[in-house]
Amino acid sequence: MTTAPPGFRRTSLRLLGLIRPYRRLSGVAVLGVGSIALNVSGPWLLGRATDHVFHARATSSGLSVHGVVLPLLAAAGAYAGSGLLWALQGRFTTRIVQRAVYALRASVEDKLTRLPLSYVDQQPRGEVLSRTTNDIDNIAQSMQQTLSQITNSVLLLVGVLGAMFWISPLLALVAVVAVPLSMYTTRLIGRRAQPQFDQQWKTTGELNSHIEEAYTGFALVKAFGRHDESAAEFDAHNELLYDSSARAQLVSGAIGPVTTVIGNVSYVVVAVVGGLQLASGALSIGAVQAFVQYSRQFTQPLMAAAALSNLVQSGVASADRVFAFLDAPEEVPTAPGAAAPRPDRGRVCFEQVAFRYRPDRPVIRNLTLTVEPGRLVAIVGPTGAGKTTLVNLLMRFYDIDAGRITVDGVDIRTMDRDALRSLIGMVLQDTWLFGGTIRENIGYGRAGATDEEIRAAAAAAHVDHFVRTLSDGYDTVIDDEGSGVSAGERQLLTIARAMVADPLILVLDEATSSVDTRTELLLQQAMARLSRGRTSFVIAHRLSTIREADLILMMVDGDIVEQGTHDELLAAGGAYARLHAAQFARPLDEQAPAEGGFR
Structure with missing residues (x-):
């Protein structure tokens, strides 16, 4: 017999495992059993009333309340009770599913904190967002609509089958033939539909990724007149999503009609055989009536399974994507008992x-460097030389392949990552602000920072005056794009945030590369104040900003090819001198004197 794909079965069982810990699950089962038991008793009670009516007509005796009214009232009560228990079961199921999805979302959020930077670098943001939002919402919808119905369908199938064998084993065997036929058909069609559902949600992630990128770069799309190309790419993704969704629904939708035909054929056969047994006297009219009702109920779970198959397959496809995210490799854990000095x-x-990002491409080969406390080290070199990689290794965003990095003699791989990163303050070229007040954004550098500390940091970063000119001052709300705040002002806010953190080690990665000259001078002054007394690493392309550095490292292809002060490297006439000459091609007497260095 054709079986479900191993991946589908494995994911389905893992999905069901989400609801296993909840105690109310046993209550759902009890309510389901009670609802089905009352529902199954209805046709038998109606059959008794029918038999009494025919017996009364055949014997010319009167109808009795005990023989007709009580069974009818009992049947009405049974159906009403069944509906009530089913409603309670639905209420319990809703709570269980929502709690399970709540826990799943919490697991996803917790997973995000344990993912290495390499995973984030390799995944489109829109794809990750789609897995953590759309796919989880689809799982919730699928489980909500299918869990109680599938449970009731299984219980109804068992209950009705027992009643049918009790009335007539021969008729029951005739009806049971429909079960393997329906199961075979469902699995056969389901195997063809599942890849389409997988493709549907994969394409959904790609479409969301494109939308996220187009929205993030909306100004550039407009500025370069690329809206037609962006729209064309959207149309291509949308067309793929339409095709995969349509194929998934069309293929999966075939299960319902096929199962209905099988159920109807079974119903007809049962009616014919039941009529023959009635004519032969093997069954009473009430028994045949009850059996026909049971036969119709018997096909209901099969039809329900067919109707829910597309929801189940869609939910499993989304679950597969979410579980793949949860199973992604995490950061290498720190050794047990790690020091947190x-x-x-x-x-x-x-x-x-x-270190190498990819096995075939070494980025840093054999780097040895010592930076004494309180020293300002500038790292320069062409794009791809390994400057930012050096910082990523110091922060343990990536772990080194060989050698070791120490802070005050302690190997950073033996330190807790949070403890290590609490020692380091970063100011990056790409400013990051979150939706909230300016006070909250500055105070993000250290939990519990007071208003006085926030204002002092803002003043030191030359941003206090600007903030005070705003209508709401430090309570001014900005969004994650920093709308209403210029690029230089955003950068000053991030410097104020680093000042609040009061780090032991400071990292400045191209922090002044995208601002005007006046703002650059303010940034240099703020960063000079921030770096004073701290071990500082400055990555810079503008050599005028690092003339006063204690040590300048010239990196090429992952190696430090030169090191020394600005004057020493110029006198050496090597790679640094050539880079300096390329930036300052004008005669020296035409150049404005450099100002505002870090020291």
Whole structure:
């Protein structure tokens, strides 16, 4: 017999495992059994009333309340009670499903905190968002609509089958033939439909990714007149989604009509055989009537399963995507009993460090470097030289392949990641602000920062005056794009945030590369104040901003090819001098004197 694909079965069982921990699940089963028992008793009670009526006519005796009215009242009560228990079961099921989905969302959020930066770098944001929103919503909808119905369908199938065998084993065997035929048909069609549902939700993620990118870069799309190309790409993704969704629904939708035909044929056969047994006297008219009703009820679970098959397959497809996200490799855990010291000097050492993002492309080969406490180290070099990689390794966004990195003599791989990162403050080229007040954005640098500390940090970062000119001051709400705040002002806010954090080690990654000259001078002054007394790493393309650095590292292809002060490297006439000459091609007497360095 054709069986469900192993992946489908495995994912379905894991999906059901989400609801297993909840105690009310046993209550759902009890309510389901009670509802089905009352529902199944209805046809038998009606059959008794029918037999009494025919017996009274055959014997010319009168109808009795006990023989007709009481069974009818009992049947009405049974159906009413069945409906009430079914409603209660639905209420319990809703609570269980919503709690299970709540826990699933919490698991996804918790997973996000344990994912390495490499996973985030390799996944389109829209795809991740689709898995954590659309797919989970689809799981909730599928489980909500199918869980109680599938449970009741199974119980109804068992209850009706027992009643049918009790009335007539021969008729029951005739009716049972429809079960394997329906199951075979459902599985056969389901195997063809499942890949289409998988493709549907995969394409949904790709479409969401395109929309997220187009919205994020909306200004650039407009500026370069690429809206037609963006619309064309959207249409292509939308067309693929339409095709996969239509195929999934069309293929899965065939289950219902086929199952209905099988059920109707079975119903006709049961009616014919039951009529013959009635004519032969093997069954009473009431028994045949009850059996025909049971026969119709017997096909209901099969038809319900057919009607719900598309929801089940769609939910399993989404669950497969969410579980794949939950099973993604996590950050390598810190060794048990890891130290969480609080170094107080900030001496950083790279000892024969090697690293590669991909096995075939080494980024850093054999880097050795010592940075003494309180020193300002500038890292320069062409794009792709490994400058930002150095910072990523220090932050343990990635773990090194060989060698070791220490802070005050402690190997950072033996430190708890949170403890390590609490020592380091970062100011990046791409400013990140979240939807909230300016006070909250600055205070994000350290939990529990007071208003006085926030204002002091803002003043030191030369942003306090700007904030005070706003109508709501520090309570001004900005969104995650920093709307209403210029690029330079956003950068100053991030510097204020780093000041509030009061880190031991400071990392400045291209923090002044996208602002005007005046704002750059303000940023340099703010960063000079921020870096004072701290071990600082500055990644810069503008060499004018790092002239006063204690040490300048010139990196090429992952190696430090030169190191020294600005004057020493210029005098050496090597790679740094050539880079400097390329940036300052004008004669020296035509250049404005450099101002506003970090020191």
